[in-house]
Amino acid sequence: MQTSELQWTSQEQSIAKAAFDKAYEREIKALVQVVRDQASAVADTDDVWRLHDFLSARRHELDGKYDGREAALIFVFADLVKEGWLSLDDLNGLDALKLSKITALTRMM
Numbered sequence: 001m002q003t004s005e006l007q008w009t010s011q012e013q014s015i016a017k018a019a020f021d022k023a024y025e026r027e028i029k030a031l032v033q034v035v036r037d038q039a040s041a042v043a044d045t046d047d048v049w050r051l052h053d054f055l056s057a058r059r060h061e062l063d064g065k066y067d068g069r070e071a072a073l074i075f076v077f078a079d080l081v082k083e084g085w086l087s088l089d090d091l092n093g094l095d096a097l098k099l100s101k102i103t104a105l106t107r108m109m
Contacts, residue, residue, distance in 0.1 A: 008070050015093040023085040024066055078105030
């Protein structure tokens, strides 16, 4: 079965939404700390533009990474687990097939 063909129950949709939101919140919290650290070191205009460029790049990356479409969630969750923003425990309640696909993808990515 292709990942795009996986059916998500309403309970799984709730679990996925909570995990998705938790990962996003964790990553944004870490980003805010990095921005605070970088902003405290701003000394001139070049530093301001470097911070701007950094934030623009991160926004682009995050907008692409957090794809909430059901067809993409298996890949999104695998990426987030691999990066440490989620653990497999955060996904408890998803069916075994989805969890096994996520686990396998974390090893391949």
